[in-house]
Amino acid sequence: MKEIPQHPEIQLPKGDSVPQWQLDLDKAGWLRRALLARKWYGGDWWFVVISAIILLFFIVIGALPKWFAPYDPRAEVGPSLLAPGEPPAAFVFLTRSDSPVKEFKEVASSENNVGFVVASPASQALREALDELNAEEERQNTGIRYQPRPRRFDTIEEGLKALEDGEIDAFIEASATAKSIIGKYKTLKIADTLREAAIRGFTLGTNQIGQDIFSRLIWGTRIALMVGLSSALLSIMFGVPLGLVSAFSGGWLDRTLTLIMDALYSFPGLILAIAIAAVLGPSIMNIIISISVLYIPTYFRIVRGQVLSIREELYVDAARSLGAKKITILWKYIFPNVIPSIVIIFSVNVADAILTEAGLSFIGLGLPPDVPDWGIDLARGQDYVRRAWWLITFPGLMVTMVTLAFSMLGESLSEIMNPRLAEL
C-alpha cells in the first residue's frame, strides 16, 4: 500500500467519554458479550437464569444418575403401586393356634405351603423375607434353601379356610388386615411378623412391578437427554449443510434435494419414525437415527429458505463485489445469519425428539423394555391412571420441564447470538 498523505482537514474527535476499562473490556469478545447479557435482556434476565438453572439441574442428574438415584432403576425394590411417601405396610403370617411354629423359617422349607391373596403386596413381602433368609444361610454356608410352595387365593377368606383345613402351613397378610379379621377365626393365630413396617417410603412411590419411580426418573433423564440432544444434533449435521449447499448452488442439485426432503416431510412424523425404528430394531442408537431422519427435512427447509432470502441481500452482493470466494460468502456471510433460526428449531426439536422417543417407546418400538425411560414409564402408567396417579404424573412433569427448559434456552441463545440486540 502506498503512503497515504495525511489530510489536514479531517479532525479526529477525541473519544475520552468512554472509560479505558470499558474499551479494554470491548476487546474481550465473548466474555464481553456474556457480561453484557444482563443488559440485553433488560428486566427479563431472570428468564435466562431460570432456564439455565433448570437445564443445569437436568444435565447434572443426567450425567451422574448414580449419585442421585437411591435404588437400581431396574430392580423391584418395594411393594408395587406404593403411593409417594407411603411406607410399605408391615406383614405378618398366620398359622393354626395349635401349631408350634415360632419363626417363619420353620414353615419355609420346600415341603411347606404358604398362602397369600393373589396379586397383593404379600407376595413381595414373602419374596423379601425368603431372600433375607437365604442370604443369611448362604453367609453361614449351611446349604439350606428356603423355598416354600406358594399358594394363591382369590380372597383372604378362602386362604384362611384352607389354613384351617390344614391345606397350607401359613398365610401371609398385611398386619392391619390380619388383626381386624383374626377374631373370626378361633383356630388361627398371628404367629410372627414377617416384615416390619418401613419407616420411610419411596419419595415418588413405586410402579406396578415395585420399581422406584424416583430412581427411574433420574436414570431416564440420561436417556432423554441423550436421545433428544444426539438426534437433534444428528439432524443438524445433515440438514443444515444440505440446506446451505442446496440453496446456494441451486440448479439440479437443489431440485433433487428439495424433492427428497419434501418426500420425507410429507410422511406423518411418527409413522415414518415407526417404520424406520421397526426396520432397525429397538436400541438407543437406532432410535436416535430414526428420530433424526424425521427432523432432517425441517432443518433443510428452514435453512434453504433463509439462504434463498439472504443470498439476495445487498451485503452478499457487496462481498462478491469485493472478490470474496463462494465458500467465504457461504461460510461468513450467509451461515452466521442462519444460525439464529437453527438454534430456535433446535430447542423445539430437542423437546419434540424427547416426546417422539417417548411415543416410540410407548408403542414398544423404541427402547428395549428394561431401559429406564420416561416414555416407557408413561406408557405403562396409563393403565393405572385411576389407581396410581403418580405413575404418569412425574414422568410427564419431567418431559414438560425438559421441553420448557430447552425452549427457554433456545430463546435466550437466539437473543445472545443476535448482535443486533447487543447494545453498547
Added chain:
Amino acid sequence: MPEVKEVLISIRNMTVSYETRLGAVSAVDGVSFDIFRGEILGLVGESGCGKSTLGKGLMRLMPSQGSVHGEIFFGDQDILKFTDDQMRDFRGRRISMIFQDPMTSLNPVQRIDEHLIEAIQVHEPQTNKMKALDRVKKLIERMGIQSNRLSSYPHQLSGGMRQRVMISLGLVLNASLIVADEATTSLDVIVEAKLVDEIKKIRNDFGVSILMITHNIALVANIADRLAVMYAGRMAEIGPIEQLFANPLHPYTQGLLACVPSIEIKDNENLYKMPGEPPNLTHPPSGCRFHPRCPYVMPVCKELDPKLVEGVPDQFVNCWLYQEQPVVNNPESR
C-alpha cells in the same frame, strides 16, 4: 482534473443481455466510453435505462441469466476474457462497488474490522492480521471514523458512517475505480452533502476514479467532472460537465435537464415533463430509441441507428442531428 487524461478503463461496444421468457433483453446495448484516471464520471438516466446494469456489468456481477459481451479494457487486459478466478481477484482489488442502501450492504453479524480485514485477506492472504489491522485503522481514521468504532457492528453506525465503511472497503485495497451505485440516494441531504464532499476529498487524496450512478442531476453537477447520459440501454451523450450543462446536444439531455426542479419558486411555471414513457426493452423502437419522444424527430431516426460521435470537442452525442444528415432544425437556435 489532471491536464493529461490517462484512460483507466475503456469500454467498447458493451452489451449486457438477460435471457427472459420473452427472449433476450439487452439492458445495455452497444455502449462505448472511457473512464479516465482520477475523474468522477456521473451517469444519469431514467429508471430502467441500464445505469445499474452497466455498473454491475463492469464487475461482471450479473445474475446467472445475464451475460456481458463486448470489450472492457483495463490497462491492456480485457476483463471480459478473465476466468472466474481472475475476475474474483480483480473485483475489489481494481474495481469496487458501493451500493444504494448502506443500511443493508454490510453483513449484520460481522464487525467493521472483520469486514475490512477480510477484504485485505481475500486478496492478500499472506498479510497477517495485525498488519492488516494497522492499515485498516489508518484508513478508517482518514475516513473520519474513530478507530475504536472498528469493533462495532454495522447497525451501531449511522448511514453515513456505513457508507464510508463501504468506500473504505474499496480503498483498503487501492481500487482504482469505485462504482457508486446510487450511493447517496437513501441518505438525507445533510449526510449526502457531507458524503459528496468526502467523495471529492477521497478522489483528490487517493486519485481513484469514481463512477457515480445516480438520479440526482443536481448532485452530479456539483461533484462530477464529466457526465454520461443513458437512454434505453444506449449512451445518449457524454461530455465535460460544464460544457454539457451549458450546451446539451442530445434532445433527451435537453429534456432531462429541463426536468430538474429549481429551488426558486415560480408560481406560473409548471415543471417540464418529458412526453411519453421510456421504451420497453424487450421490443425497443426501431432506429434511434428516443425517436418516439423526440421533439426533433426526422424520417431517418425511425429507420437507422445513429452512432456516438463527437458533436463538439470532448462532447460525444448519439443523435442524427449532429451526423451527416440534412439539418432540419438547429437546436442552438431554439
